Amino acid sequence: MALRASDHSQAAMNRLKEKVLTLDTMNPCVRRVEYAVRGPIVLRALELEQELRQGIKKPFTEVIRANIGDAQAMGQKPITFLRQVLALCIHPDLLNSPNFPEDAKRRAEHILQACGGHSLGAYSVSSGIQLIREDVARYIQQRDGGIPADPNNIFLSTGASDAIVTVLKLLVAGEGHTRTGVLIPIPQYPLYSATLAELNAVQVDYYLDEERAWALDVAELRRALCQARDHCHPRALCVINPGNPTGQVQPRECIEAVIRFAFEEQLFLMADEVYQDNVYAEGSQFHSFKKVLMEMGPPYAAQQELASFHSVSKGYMGECGFRAGYVEVVNMDAAVQQQMQKLMSVRLCPPVPGQALLHVVVSPPAPSDPSFAQFQAERQAVLAELAAKAKLTEQVFNEAPGIHCNPVQGAMYSFPRVQLPPRAVLRAQELGLAPDMFFCMCLLEETGICVVPGSGFGQREGTYHFRMTILPPVEKLRSLLEKLSQFHAKFTRQYS
Template sequence: MAEHAELLAEMPAVGRLTAGERLKHAQKRRAQQLKGWSQMEKVTHSDAGAKAGQQAHSRRVTFPSNITLLEAAARNDLEEVKELLRSGVSPDLFNEDGLTALHQCCIDDFEELVRCLVEAGASVNACDSELWTPLHAAATCGHTRLVQLLVQSGADLLAVNADGNMPYDLCEDEATLELIETVMAEQGITQERIDECRAAKEMEMLADVRDLVLSGTELGAKDDNGTTLMHIAAANGWQSVAELLLEQKAPVGEKDCDGWTPLHAAACWGHMVELLVAHGADLHAKSILEETPLDVCADEEVRVKLLDLKHKHDAIMKSQDRRKGTLQRRASSAGSRGKVVRRTSVNERSSLYRREHHKEAVVWQERGREAEPPDDDEDRQTDAEKREPLGNGATPLSSVSLPGELHEGSRMERSASYQLAPGGGEADSMTREKAHHTLAELKRQRAAAKLHKQPAPPPPLEGAVYFTPASGDPPLLKLRAPEEDAAATKEPCSFPIFLTEVSSNRVLDLWEMTENGVVCQRGKVLTTDTMNPNVKKVEYAVRGPIVQRAVQIENELKEGVKKPFSEVIRANIGDAHAMGQRPITFFRQVVALCSYSKLLEDDKFPEDAKNRARRILQACNGGSIGAYSASQGIECVRQDVARYIERRDGGITCNPDNIYLCTGASDGIVAILKLLVSGEGRTRTGVMIPIPQYPLYSAALADLGAVQVSYYLDEDRCWALDVSELRRSLLAARQHCSPRALCVINPGNPTGQVQSRQCIEDVIRFAAEEHLFLMADEVYQDNVYAEDCQFHSFKKVLYEMGPEYSDIVELVSFHSTSKCYMGECGFRGGYMEVINMDPEVKAQLTKMVSVRLCPPVPGQALLDLVVNPPQRDEPSYSTFIERATNLRDLATKAKLAQEAFNRIPGITCNPVQGAMYCFPRISLPERAVTEAREMGQAPDMFYCMKLLEETGICLVPGSGFGQMDGTYHFRMTILPPTDKLKIVLDKVKEFHQSFTQHYS
């Protein structure tokens, strides 16, 4: 009994705690309870042992199965839980609060027990009495691994608890939140679907209430506990249901068995108190325990709102009482605004509303000019207000000019949303004092706007008077002030009345009134709340936080800041020339000639370079590479690309009309993805991409609103692509999206593997069977170093597999001038070839690239030289051996890096068969992993940032490319000169050893 009383005493304090604090408090209470039970059981056992000789059949204390299971789970007793489950105890047993063992283990982070319970068939979507699922508990506590386990076991990410929160609403741990949002994105969960789930219960009740209205059922009926429909709507904050009930004149003052009115419920849970008060809810109503709505309200902001409403209500009542006794001037039929409104025209009614609401604003303006006096003084002040209703110098309505202004004779709907604000300088002091009652609503609106990815509504005008479409004739608590006889002329008004809520919000978004009454333009139109939400999801690790910090360090070094190193070595990106590689002489000669045609007369340039330049310039508009080209690219360049592909693929025909020149391969990839993306929800396009992947793909998919469908490369088999993994990924994705494309990067970035011909054939068969559009990223096709590896283009293999595949599989392949032996990243040259594309879709692709006019023409010129280099009988061929030198150096550095990493304890690196990177796996001490997560960083990001700060070496963490859970990597380019690469490798070795020692 004492414990029960103690719990009751704690309830008010617990109600004010955050969700996380309540969980910790509950855990503490639970531990105390279990300790008591354990002590009780020990005492029982000792008593039973003492009486064993005297009573052979003495009974021992036993607990119900649900208590036993939950107690064992709370003690993290895996063996006892297994024994109970083997004995037939259901894993879904729950206590009086609906709490299951799975709930308890998710709170306490008992991973092994969670696995045990899930394997035993425990429901991962079990709800307690407040509709919390185990996923709610794990997400709230920030247990990332448990969240992942529950999601993999089918936990509902969109489960809504009694407070209207989903698991991701309650999650405050960055890593856990990132995981949840990633999974939601992979499952194609859109904001619209989230909104639907949140509103499902409200919409269901709304439909039920409409059915009741149609059937003529009494809306004030009570259940066994005295609860009415209005109680339910108020407790849950279902505004639309409450407004419908109010429109149908449902009572707002009914009490349940505890004496609570709907306003008590609304005040307790912080919902729509203004709406209920505006429709006559009694602020002074008392429950059985003599509690008013203000007494049960724990939210300080809602309390402020209720107090302000109470003061205004009391003042209006006093004003009306005095007016009834001393200032009644009209006949009783004219004393009712409702009767007047019903027998006037629409325009007259509108004018009457304007006059009366202006008077209301004046009353509250006058009240705010000084502190609230005692009752007698307040009564005298109210009398003064009655005698002097319009002394505020307000601006006449006719003098206010704004977009959307109402002219005389404009029709006004009776259900329109009105907003009036007092003008004048003296009113400002009043509004500053009295406007605080709108603060909570403002915060709630802005929080909701952020949640729903919509722009926050404008803050209410200070001193504004509101009523809603459900209001009908505005009742007393719309802040109606005492009235004088209606004047025949227009009354002044400080702000125009807008026809609808939509139009008023639109104007208020753009305009605001300053203190002196001048209308001026508001703040920024484009903010992080109003911008495209997809853009905020885009991440590009190659130029992420590590690189940004590297730039800062470089600036610090220039300013003389002392560091344990003298330079930053950027080994993060495949930019060959930035790493010191010299450009191919022939390429630069021709580009120079194209850029400045007068050099064609200079004898320093070889004739074959001049001939190439003349051919390119003749194909350019106006004979200049400064002019626009055809949108698909310069015709002669596309012809040269087609001939290059034919030579590469052993004579397989290539149609120049299928060639599209691009701003690097990236531009072509994004263009194709844009064509592919369509649908919403489960019909939204999914694109299969390898993990690890080049971050362009994940970034583009996020930007386009498509679903990333991840398939994992096999690190243990040198990053091999396994068709069984493709199939697993595809089947899982079809549960939440529509996979339509498969992307393969060959040679791999960041993994450096080269796909075998057999693997490519298997992928093509898979794409044909599953009806997938195939995207082949082949920008590293010249970068193959391993002796047992050879590059095979997807197009060549496709055609060599015969018409069964070559006639049906839709394929697009990409190449670029940025990689391979040339490394001309800055020219942004590239191309894509489309195979078996629907002619109508191809026309749309041509239209889409036309919108961008054309790729950079200097990049097109450079691409022409890449696909059509000097031949053996041409003068420049002798200098073109630079190509072979570059590739030979890259092969040497690939082997050097691989061997060096494999000699470092705690680092393993697969052979670098191709491309420009190695992607070693690193083992990190558990303490380092924990510290990283406490800082909200991925562990390998933490590692790479430390490496940068201590050595000046800039690498990209593997988490930016994607990786198997529990593994950590980094990507390093092999492009630096050999001597500098050796320095990098030595520094990484020293750092890794010291890092491991420090955190072990």
């Protein structure tokens, strides 16, 4: 009997054990998540880079990653003062070095005093270091012309993305026809569609008007809302301003109209404002939703719920890797705000080096400080170059037959529309690809240029686009734009 039990045990061990976690048994919501910015085309770009390193011959010598807004990966130099303060905070022995300006040393000492154990290596409270939240509140108040900001309504985060996900988690509830619906712009930044898929919420698309430079139209918001009410409970409206991927900057009257619409329809407003420093077009100006809301007065200012987001990853800073940002909430229910605090505490705290960097971004050198002149010069140089690259991108694309690019008013992307021949569309369908994905894959294989197909951001049926950053250095960008335009002409001939 013992032998038979042993044999049975051995047989069980020899049998192939089925995996507990498979595609069939995993969370189906995660399977539905797609994030085009780092999707299949980027994976293929990584493979091509590896093949180039192995000496495999290609029609190009390097892969140009124009798929993501990563300024420093594209060659932008860090702002000196930001890095000086951070270096001093990370390695306080440098405070004795004569190679750092005195204002950077004072700033570093100020930050370290607010840290546990006077070290960036210590946890902070979950909502972020109190001193830095107070700095953010002063920054917002100054930005908005003196309208007060309360540090208790500010939560620091691991980039803006983390805060956006947190607020969406609070909003999602219900089942079936009562499931939360969230209005998002199309084209959109895929963080929104990916998060809504993961949370099993309902994505409600409203289309920006490409013929009017990607304008936001309240009539379109109303259409989307009315249709959505047949199958879900719309509870939130997201606006990205300046736009990603579309680069438009919303005028004040549009923001007022959106606030009135959200108020009338009882929608929670989410304002993604991470590109607020990136405004280039003449006549365009950034208006924060918070400022406009407060200036509209009652009943809007006292009742309309709003969460607005900012980050150190964009602007003139380009400090993507430090993962620092914040959300300010306005008119949020006090009990819900406590639940938000609880949710953030589960993840302990945002990276403390990122919090330190955020402090310097929202409290730059004052005119009387030794570092002021260099800081201002570096900041203005970055923004001026981005403005020139925005204009160059629009100009070169609009000279190419079959490509149309709206003005890049802000942010750091262009989202040109491309005409694709019917035979190319048919070939894409045969391969099981979206037509613009097929175009972008062919572009990558032949030129090494990596851009993201518009289908990853959403677009009107029958139109095709791609998103491309304007971040490469000017001469490399010019070459990239010309190569891309030439490839489109060749592709069009090939499939005509």
